[in-house]
Amino acid sequence: MAHPKSETANRAAEDIGTVAAEARSRAGEEVRTRAEGAKSSLADEMASVASALKAAAREYDSGSTGSKTFADIAEGLERASDTVRHKSLGAMVSDLNSYARAHPAVFLGGAALLGFAASRFAKTSAEGPSRPAAATASAPSTDTTEFRP
Numbered sequence: 001m002a003h004p005k006s007e008t009a010n011r012a013a014e015d016i017g018t019v020a021a022e023a024r025s026r027a028g029e030e031v032r033t034r035a036e037g038a039k040s041s042l043a044d045e046m047a048s049v050a051s052a053l054k055a056a057a058r059e060y061d062s063g064s065t066g067s068k069t070f071a072d073i074a075e076g077l078e079r080a081s082d083t084v085r086h087k088s089l090g091a092m093v094s095d096l097n098s099y100a101r102a103h104p105a106v107f108l109g110g111a112a113l114l115g116f117a118a119s120r121f122a123k124t125s126a127e128g129p130s131r132p133a134a135a136t137a138s139a140p141s142t143d144t145t146e147f148r149p
Contacts, residue, residue, distance in 0.1 A: 012123040039085070041091065043082075043084040046080055046084065047078065047081040049077055050075075050077035050081060053070045053071075053073050053074035056070045057070035081087055
């Protein structure tokens with residue numbers, strides 16, 4: 001005959017294991033949902049920048065270096081946006097890992113550039129909107145020195 005305390009302990013351990021597995025599953029699903037949302041937002045943002053670059057390319061003379069450069073960058077961003085939108089996260093991570101192994105210097109340089117851009121964006125966001133130049137120029141001067149030619 002099994003001891004009642006050990007049966008209770010075994011059932012409690014099974015219940016804890018079940019609850020932990022369910023929590024792990026829910027957390028994993030939440031992470032996947034948020035990652036997909038972030039992936040979609042990133043693709044939208046990339047498409048928006050590509051659109052702005054296309055508009056900038058149209059501002060230059062047709063066939064000029066600036067027009068070609070902006071158009072090429074816009075095209076690359078559109079392709080990257082489509083890739084981000086349609087590839088799974090696992091496939092993108094695998095592709096990124098392969099690229100990093102094949103081109104470590106380019107990968108590290110890009111990562112450093114991305115980190116710099118993110119820190120500038122975070123700093124700007126934390127500071128809030130800047131004052132317009134007109135408001136700054138209209139402020140009275142506190143300089144009491146006289147100008148003498």
